Amino acid sequence: MSRVEFCGLTLAHPVINGSGTFDAIAARRVFGSDLDERFPFSAYVSKTITLRPRAGNPPPRLWEASAGLINSIGLPNKGLRGYLADDLPELARLPVPLITNVMGSTAAEVIALVEAVGERAEVSAVELNVSCPNVETGLDLGADPASLAALLREVRPHTAKPLIVKLTPNTADVALVAAAAEAEGADAVSLINTLRARAPASHRSHRAAPGLGAGTGGLSGPAVYPVALAQVAAVAGRVGLPIVGMGGVRGERQARELLEAGATLVAVGTETFRDPLAGARIAAALRETPANREQRAF
Amino acid sequence: MSRVEFCGLTLAHPVINGSGTFDAIAARRVFGSDLDERFPFSAYVSKTITLRPRAGNPPPRLWEASAGLINSIGLPNKGLRGYLADDLPELARLPVPLITNVMGSTAAEVIALVEAVGERAEVSAVELNVSCPNVETGLDLGADPASLAALLREVRPHTAKPLIVKLTPNTADVALVAAAAEAEGADAVSLINTLRARAPASHRSHRAAPGLGAGTGGLSGPAVYPVALAQVAAVAGRVGLPIVGMGGVRGERQARELLEAGATLVAVGTETFRDPLAGARIAAALRETPANREQRAF
Amino acid sequence: MSLASLERRRLTVTGNDGVGAYRVLRVSDPHGPPPSPGQFSMLTAAERWGGGVDERPHLPRAFSVARCKDGEAHYLLEDVGPGTRRLCELRAGDEVWVLGPLGRGFRRPREGRRAVLVGGGVGIAPLAIWQDELLDRGAPHALMLGFRDGDHALGANLLRCARVATDDGSLGHPGLVTELLETELEDDPRAEVYACGPPPMLEAVRSLCERRGVPAQLALESGMACGFGACFGCVVPTRRGGYLRVCVDGPVVDADLLDSVAAITTGPPCPA
Amino acid sequence: MSLASLERRRLTVTGNDGVGAYRVLRVSDPHGPPPSPGQFSMLTAAERWGGGVDERPHLPRAFSVARCKDGEAHYLLEDVGPGTRRLCELRAGDEVWVLGPLGRGFRRPREGRRAVLVGGGVGIAPLAIWQDELLDRGAPHALMLGFRDGDHALGANLLRCARVATDDGSLGHPGLVTELLETELEDDPRAEVYACGPPPMLEAVRSLCERRGVPAQLALESGMACGFGACFGCVVPTRRGGYLRVCVDGPVVDADLLDSVAAITTGPPCPA
Numbered sequence A, B: 001m002s003r004v005e006f007c008g009l010t011l012a013h014p015v016i017n018g019s020g021t022f023d024a025i026a027a028r029r030v031f032g033s034d035l036d037e038r039f040p041f042s043a044y045v046s047k048t049i050t051l052r053p054r055a056g057n058p059p060p061r062l063w064e065a066s067a068g069l070i071n072s073i074g075l076p077n078k079g080l081r082g083y084l085a086d087d088l089p090e091l092a093r094l095p096v097p098l099i100t101n102v103m104g105s106t107a108a109e110v111i112a113l114v115e116a117v118g119e120r121a122e123v124s125a126v127e128l129n130v131s132c133p134n135v136e137t138g139l140d141l142g143a144d145p146a147s148l149a150a151l152l153r154e155v156r157p158h159t160a161k162p163l164i165v166k167l168t169p170n171t172a173d174v175a176l177v178a179a180a181a182e183a184e185g186a187d188a189v190s191l192i193n194t195l196r197a198r199a200p201a202s203h204r205s206h207r208a209a210p211g212l213g214a215g216t217g218g219l220s221g222p223a224v225y226p227v228a229l230a231q232v233a234a235v236a237g238r239v240g241l242p243i244v245g246m247g248g249v250r251g252e253r254q255a256r257e258l259l260e261a262g263a264t265l266v267a268v269g270t271e272t273f274r275d276p277l278a279g280a281r282i283a284a285a286l287r288e289t290p291a292n293r294e295q296r297a298f
Numbered sequence C, D: 001m002s003l004a005s006l007e008r009r010r011l012t013v014t015g016n017d018g019v020g021a022y023r024v025l026r027v028s029d030p031h032g033p034p035p036s037p038g039q040f041s042m043l044t045a046a047e048r049w050g051g052g053v054d055e056r057p058h059l060p061r062a063f064s065v066a067r068c069k070d071g072e073a074h075y076l077l078e079d080v081g082p083g084t085r086r087l088c089e090l091r092a093g094d095e096v097w098v099l100g101p102l103g104r105g106f107r108r109p110r111e112g113r114r115a116v117l118v119g120g121g122v123g124i125a126p127l128a129i130w131q132d133e134l135l136d137r138g139a140p141h142a143l144m145l146g147f148r149d150g151d152h153a154l155g156a157n158l159l160r161c162a163r164v165a166t167d168d169g170s171l172g173h174p175g176l177v178t179e180l181l182e183t184e185l186e187d188d189p190r191a192e193v194y195a196c197g198p199p200p201m202l203e204a205v206r207s208l209c210e211r212r213g214v215p216a217q218l219a220l221e222s223g224m225a226c227g228f229g230a231c232f233g234c235v236v237p238t239r240r241g242g243y244l245r246v247c248v249d250g251p252v253v254d255a256d257l258l259d260s261v262a263a264i265t266t267g268p269p270c271p272a
């Protein structure tokens, strides 16, 4: 398994990062030129960018769960202007295509983001986050086919770049939501985002404090993998769009199963925290064992 | 923590079983009188009973996941008539109150079940399963507030026994669904049922076969606990009904956290497979450490 | 048939010895209910159950009691995944949770029939304790065991007077153990067959016995979550339609309850 | 400041010795980038990471490099949960994944200032390697360490010429190490303080130094998932508003960046 076509891009392998789980700019500071020389992903997805800067949620932001992680990061980012001015030039130097993930709480906000990001030559595709459970947007736009359709109907015309819709898993029937995205002109869907979750109250300080500063958060990591596989398979059974499958990918096995279930690309999130080269490790394993794969297929 | 009031029942402690995770009749065959002498739960919830007998799904029915279990059991049961004739007399001999869990795919079916079960003196309460993801009912009745409301409006008048609605976690906003249950006269809600999940295709036999006979299944065990805690807290924040909290309870910690999040009872499912006395172990631990609990509360 | 206590018991490992490709885990259990041959236990390492490949094992694992001697229960282990791997690591002094004995074991041969024990791979385990009992009772019997190679065939040393077949011909009869069985039934049709092994072997035994009208008791395996009838996960289809639970209706079942054993082969976990 | 390789390295444990309530884990690392004092590594046991209480640990854990000597990196461990428990179990020959060195370490004292090292509990770890460097350079410095009791105070033997305070008075000054610091700053106001320890101690150091106008470098802790800026999970609030990431902006930060260290105390994991 080598080059992959995805939304008109030709990628060196099918493994990318999940939005918000790899800060390439910080990583360059930490790892120096090693970062660019061995960049683990075939495309780089930015953290979610919002119109205005956000500081993110108060700590604690992390809680380790059984075979997983609950986070309530709260989408800290410099805002659109800061992203375009400070981050984009740095990200453009990465050796892979750049996908910028954006989120807005109204159609107007989303349009502003998609237009501004989409017109930049450095950006190969736009991913629209309609699913982050950590943030009080009032509504979870992606939780229901009708509201997602309404949003996309307005947003879609505002960029010619490939538009990937990152679906929320916190919904009754994700395939219906994906079908709405397809009908309204999305170029791809990505899933799953984190499952809405809660960490127990922490009893470490004198007063009972929540284990997470924001009370609730999102669950990721191996614990969610069976849910991710079910949702990717359900979406693949319903729509013809390319799918970026993610959620609990730790190694080759999960990556291959998601691809077999219908994903075109897989994304790695939490596993990168354990091993910054996880993406490259998985890509190499996918490349090395096609024989094995055929053997298993008959 | 000792006696608990729940829907007019006085229970010896707050720990019961999750429906379908303990077959008291089989257990009596296996463990003899020990079963009744040390019955681990303060009430017994039956497996889901349907109008007609069901054989259940083809094997394989189990797949072990990271910190959890995927099952596609498919609600095997003797059907209403067999349950009433064969099982009810045996279950009535248990030393604890009996809750019978029922499921139907139409309001008429559910009414027939609720009436027939509710009129039996041996049955203390009826639990209505509107959430089982393993079974093709066409619709998942509990996935959406409106359809659940419509169902309950028809069903509620048909029994005077306490009616517990077992909600599905596979929904956009479980608190809204719980609110619908409350508005339509449910006496309690129980959650979470298993998360819709999929096991990988199995490569053990010569042809690639699904890891589960039925393709998809439901995820339970520690992996789902952070989702259960979030959903119980969300429901408790919205409705005044008593809540049976479950999903990944392994020990005292999770039980206590669910109770603190607003549950009146907790139910143990998958952990019972590991330790048949898990319910009793957890109940004892809850009883023994009230001091500790107060210490942690200031 | 012994009844298990509802309480799983925390017992101490007294030894763990390699026997060819297998290990024999010995657990001190002087006061436990005596298992009947063919019964099994659900085992969980008391420490670090979990944390293997894919964060497994999580659930307990089923193992036939292979022998019960001097206050110790023996289990024969084959490392096929995270659960068996962890149990294979245990050493004297480590502890295991044991729930059991569970299930229905072997029934004595019908009047006038001689026991013929047929085992394949790690499926020799319940035949060992069954042979112990037959020997105690002075009951005449035949024993034939199949293995994939010589290293596995060393497992035959755990039983007495076994005829051995190996797939690779490295020991005994080169070929399948069912070929030995065929000859045996040719010679003595008044047999009652007791078989345990991988599904294809069990299926061969089943259809052979069916053809010859010889009664057979098959010790089945199936992926189990609980072992005591709680999860309905361990089912196999029956001839009459519907399913039986291997943990409470078996693991030993009369062969004529089943249409075929092949249908079970997809079930995890179910080692060769 | 050394740069880490993007590849975590699988290294061999060369020893693990108890020192009072702590353990010193030694890892062979002759070719790794030399860590600067105050830098840390993310550690994961190569085998059986997971499977502890609540099926944890899952993520790697952060540990200050406590010493770097003879091709070995030393880590000082306190068993406070499933991750540290597992690492405490490792013995010579076992393997660990190491990502590092990470983060920003201590900066030299400003011109004309003398280093005063203040440690509490397991927070003495980065001070050990820092003292090694100060000794190498012949830089004059003072060292004071606080512990809860005598067993923990044995950790002071890992450094040289420490003044010790214990909460229970079993060794040295009965009371808080910040009381020793107060006297020290009284005597020599031209100090630069280097502190690492539990949040209440760091906060006491911070406010004391602020009151006295003494510069302080605080080695912070915070729950970390990644250690290299990827997760945005390890933040602490800054005086200017907003947050800094302890893993990439720290762990050593100038005290005047912070309004208070107390705000961090709720963060898991963050041992005494």
Ligand SMILES: Cc1cc2nc3c(=O)[nH]c(=O)nc-3n(C[C@H](O)[C@H](O)[C@H](O)COP(=O)(O)OP(=O)(O)OC[C@H]3O[C@@H](n4cnc5c(N)ncnc54)[C@H](O)[C@@H]3O)c2cc1C
Pocket: B062, B063, B064, B065, B204, C040, C057, C061, C062, C063, C064, C065, C075, C076, C077, C078, C079, C080, C081, C082, C083, C084, C085, C122, C125, C126, C220, C221, C222, C223, C224, C251, C268, C269, C270, C271
């Ligand atoms: C009644 C009975 C008696 C038995 N007696 C013995 C005995 O005496 N000795 C003995 O060695 N064994 C015995 N077994 C089999 C034993 O229980 C299994 O080998 C054991 O459960 C395997 O567990 P594992 O974690 O090592 O491997 P697993 O990985 O759980 O199972 C092994 C196989 O299952 C499949 N599998 C892979 N991933 C998964 C997954 N996520 N979930 C489920 N399956 C998966 C794979 O194909 C793998 O090869 C018995 C089983 C039963 C039911």
Ligand SMILES: Cc1cc2nc3c(=O)[nH]c(=O)nc-3n(C[C@H](O)[C@H](O)[C@H](O)COP(=O)(O)OP(=O)(O)OC[C@H]3O[C@@H](n4cnc5c(N)ncnc54)[C@H](O)[C@@H]3O)c2cc1C
Pocket: A062, A063, A064, A065, A204, D040, D057, D061, D062, D063, D064, D065, D075, D076, D077, D078, D079, D080, D081, D082, D083, D084, D085, D122, D125, D126, D220, D221, D222, D223, D224, D251, D268, D269, D270, D271
């Ligand atoms: C830069 C840096 C340097 C460090 N240096 C050292 C060092 O040199 N030596 C040293 O011993 N330690 C050091 N630490 C601390 C060390 O990283 C923690 O002690 C370790 O991560 C604890 O992991 P654990 O699994 O043992 O305990 P955990 O259980 O993960 O954490 C311990 C505490 O966290 C809370 N907690 C409980 N459950 C959870 C949960 N599910 N998720 C998250 N938190 C939970 C509890 O209150 C518990 O007491 C350092 C930390 C940092 C950030």
Ligand SMILES: Cc1cc2nc3c(=O)[nH]c(=O)nc-3n(C[C@H](O)[C@H](O)[C@H](O)COP(=O)(O)O)c2cc1C
Pocket: A017, A018, A019, A020, A021, A047, A048, A069, A071, A073, A075, A101, A129, A132, A166, A191, A192, A193, A194, A219, A220, A221, A222, A224, A246, A247, A248, A249, A267, A268, A269, A270, A271, D231, D232
């Ligand atoms: C710490 C953290 C931060 C995340 N931030 C974002 C984000 O900014 N935008 C987004 O769309 N998804 C975000 N996600 C979700 C991931 O991209 C991914 O969908 C999810 O974690 C499942 O994959 P995993 O199990 O491999 O981590 C975040 C996840 C984590 C764990």
Ligand SMILES: Cc1cc2nc3c(=O)[nH]c(=O)nc-3n(C[C@H](O)[C@H](O)[C@H](O)COP(=O)(O)O)c2cc1C
Pocket: B017, B018, B019, B020, B021, B047, B048, B069, B071, B073, B075, B101, B129, B132, B166, B191, B192, B193, B194, B219, B220, B221, B222, B224, B246, B247, B248, B249, B267, B268, B269, B270, B271, C231, C232
């Ligand atoms: C094997 C199995 C069978 C189940 N059968 C039923 C059922 O018949 N009816 C039902 O309402 N829930 C059923 N459930 C769901 C449980 O009652 C419970 O809601 C779920 O497993 C979460 O709890 P746990 O993590 O403690 O297992 C079943 C769960 C399992 C694992």
Ligand code: FES
Pocket: C223, C224, C225, C226, C227, C228, C229, C230, C231, C232, C233, C234, C235, C245, C246, C247, C248
């Ligand atoms: S293993 Fe659970 S019913 Fe048989």
Ligand code: FES
Pocket: D223, D224, D225, D226, D227, D228, D229, D230, D231, D232, D233, D234, D235, D245, D246, D247, D248
């Ligand atoms: S630990 Fe992940 S950003 Fe600091």
